[in-house]
Amino acid sequence: MANKQRKGIKRVFSIVLKVLLGLVVFILLFLAVSLAPVDDTPYQQMPYYVQTKQRLVQLPASPAAKTGIQAGWAKANITPPYTTPTGGYGVRRGKHWHVVSDSIFARAIVLNNGNEPVAVVGLDLLITPPTVAEALKKRLPEVGLRWENVYIGAIHSHNSVGGWAPGLVGQLIAGGYDEKIVTRITDGVLDAIRKAQANVAPVQIGYGQIDATDHIYNRIGKSGPTRPLDGNVRLLKLQKASGESALLCSFAGHATLFDGGNGDYLSRDYPGSLVDRLEKKSASFAVFLAGAVGSTGPESRGVTDFQEIRNYAGDLAARIERTVPKIQIKSDSTLAMLTLPLGLREPHPRVIGNWRVRPWLFYAIYGDYPSELKALRIGNNVLLGTPCDYSGEFVTDFAPLARQKNVNLFITSFDGGYIGYVTPDAYYDRPTYETRDMNWFGPYNGAYFEEMMMELLKKI
Template sequence: MKYVRIFLKICLGLIALVVLFTVLNIIPVDNTPYQQADFYNETRNRLMALPGPAPAQTPLRAGWARENLTPSFTTPTGGYGARRGKHWTSVHDSVYVKAIVLDNGTNRVALVALDLLITPPTVAEALKKRLPEIGFRWENVFTGAIHSHNTIGAWAPGLVGGLIAGEYDERVVPLITDRILKAIDRAQKQLAPVTVGYTQTDGKSLVYNRLIENGPVFGDIQLLKLQKPSGESAVICAYGGHATVIDMKQYQYLSRDYPGALVDKLEKETGSFTLFVAGAVGSTGPKIDGPDRLAAMAQYADSLSRRIIPALKAIQPAPDSALGMLTLPLTLRDPHVRISDGLRVRPWLFYAVYGDYPSELKALQIGKTVFVGTPCDFSGMLVPALQPVARQKKLNLVVTSFNGGYIGYITPDQYYHLGRYETNDMNWFGPQNGDYFVEMMSGLIRKF
């Protein structure tokens, strides 16, 4: 009986500690209107002080290059769900980093597309230190990712990083960083005059709203073409369909998912160097048919290419010298990881398991098109609120996700209390971020 009493006391003591810890570290959700909050004023002041891009001194020049990212060792796949922590064992299709460097005599910028789930914040931090090796700064680099859930993982330490990308492997971040630097450096050594053209085509029938049944979708396939006098050309393709055609149980394959199949097809049929970047992928999933997901991946790419190729043929690139890059560091509301609709854990717990990475908005103008890059899965339902701002400036607008930070999902504010994956589990920074992001992104667009 003596040992039973000791055991019971230990158990009661542990329960008391758990209860005390919970009481001290569970706090209410902060519903203060964002425009009354310090974080808003800090970011708004930065935005107001941000100068617009300097005028061009020369016509636009561009160069492009790719580097193979496929490692000589296996890694976990970066992509949640049943894939979590499990290594891919065979290469279905290789993964790459692609870069386009642009220069107008005043500004030199790089657009980098990664065949990864996101642009890892760990890689962004490494690039900030190493880009001067090739004459660049982080503020002059615009990154995006294809968002395939079957590519290289192991790039994020910590508990949350492990859940997203598997166990951290110290070889991965230097590998990705090195290949990005090589691609940018090779691209800038191939600068030549280019003309620029933009178009878009309708891809709405190929996606669905995965947050709201029968809800609206932003399904434009957006295309920017650069062409050298030699006829050599490059195409930037942005689209908002989540790259989740491959089933999560098929973690054994390293693959770029449908964006890879699409890029390969476009490069083969058009001869253009082609980059794919995930657009406003939040809330938008691909419509697919049939149980064979690898076959569905090719079919989905075919459906997209049948829309894209005629649109590309209709583009008539024209001379242009407009080029500018703006970076707006974001201050955010404290982390709001919720345990119920109205209660959240204290911010220090979030930082302890995820890390504290900087976040920012980036805007890149190429000719009459402005790309706005976000540090999140940005919901396509927010894009229509931004389009009139771009039209007022006579600019084409392309919104992309995964610009080097990652803060979860940004969705329309009216759905904050909807108990869904995007609005609850992956909303990490509290209410009203939809309107906050739209306001700051609008301000950036107006700078051009």
């Protein structure tokens, strides 16, 4: 009897051992096909760089203006009639908002100078969802536009509508996917463009700038020395002969005054409060585009989230209100748009030390979406759009070239794709959220983006 028991134990032990060995072999095989070391080949030696440079050279020149710039503007309410996941803060894990604190909108400014029209679109969302960008590429001909002629951005509120991103990463960022949300946002963009097209008229153009450096701080400063951020509020004013005016406003403060634990409210955070006040006192219409927010946090002042938003937006609005009457406007006919398809290094999200996820796994859990850089010139103002949280530490590098070209430069984030954060290359090995968790496409992206954006600025 004891002998049989020993044999039974040996048999069980043998089975358990085989299972464990099989599990170990499976894990090792999975790691072998799922992980790879970081590729630190300089970007100038990579095929994607050569391809993007070729595309840059091939971008067409803009035709001569036939008229002075004309513009129209409008917005469309895209607030869902039902509750949705909240976009932003992965710790919420798809939690739904329950109270509409602010309605959310798609806003559009349509411009032309007698040639092919262009549109600036601002979304009251966390980012421009790649799914919405793909839908717009198919449907923009309905309003006589092409994707290449649309400059798009978002306010980056972490308390806006989610549900627009499939896949595991999309689930973490924006909650469970709902195709109806994608359709609703896309319909709203097209509706805003149609309404804007209906009130196009000649406009005069002006630029204003306000220092608000005291409203932001560098979130990666705790990891070591950093460079100055971009603390300027930038304003583009368009005014019709009727006196109607539009303000395009851009600033680099992260819209995170609603904290991660307060997901009950649908809100546009401080950009929404700011735009509402500007439309009451400074312009007939206003649109906000998040600037180079990639390493900035807002310096909040207040006891509750609502107080922080009111105080933050109120102080920015007060500074803008003092500046807007001083903006000098004039007629201009210069209008040009460039869209540069952007090649990238293989996906490089790091998981263990200097080991990264292989492309097949990244695309399986996130998706594979094209990315572009955008450049839009309106008179002597140039907007450069990036498909990421672009770091404000880069902005001062562009100042000499902007002065040389005699243009006012806006750099914005979230232009229709999303590739994570782009921060200075010197910080690549720092253990911060921005530089490690959210750097999805490897080393040297900072220098690569700067080079391509400066070339776009020269070309436009």
